Amino acid sequence: MSASLLSPTGWFVLGLPWPAETGGDWGECAAAIAPSMIPRSLVSQSAGTALDLASALATDAIEGPGKAVFFSDVTLWLDKQGQTWASLGIDHEAVIDELLNAPVPQLFLTLTQKAHAILCDASRDGLRLHYPNGGVEHVSPQLRRDVHNGIAQSLERDWPPYIQGLIDSGALQAR
Secondary structure (H helix, E strand, O other), X not given: OOHHHHOOOOEEEEEOOOOOOOOOOEEEEEEEEOHHHXXXXXXXXXXXXXXXXXXXXXXXXXOOOOOEEEHHHHHHHHHHOOOOOHHHOOOHHHHHHHHHHOOOOOEEEEEEHHHHHHHHOOOOOXXXXXXXXXXXXXXXXXXXXXXXXXXXXXXXXXXXXXXXXHHHHOOOOOO
């Protein structure tokens, strides 16, 4: 069995809408996929480009966020290059929808509202969180790194048994 199935070089983490029904501050609001596991023949050219960019960032020690690459990370990286999804001819919302509906392994993540907001933030200056008591918090680069690291640790822990379960059930073939 290929170790790359159980421990891919990185994950592409897609933010989902915050669920209407939650048990408090936590909700199932993100999905992780492994770009290296997705044959590009299964997705459109636009989705393939997004997967390739996420793969490249996952292994880029200088500009990459680590193994858990958020869709917003790719958006921010494109901005640093003077590009946008639109300038590449890519409808980013359609790509997210396509990847979420692709017949590929996806691990859904339960996050706090704060982590979800950070995951989805592609603003140049960083997110500002406004609290009911009037307080305002500017999300620091360190806090964003902490969210990346926490999600990566969860994926490193939860992905192997998830994929092994798919292999054992016959839903995924290891080659």
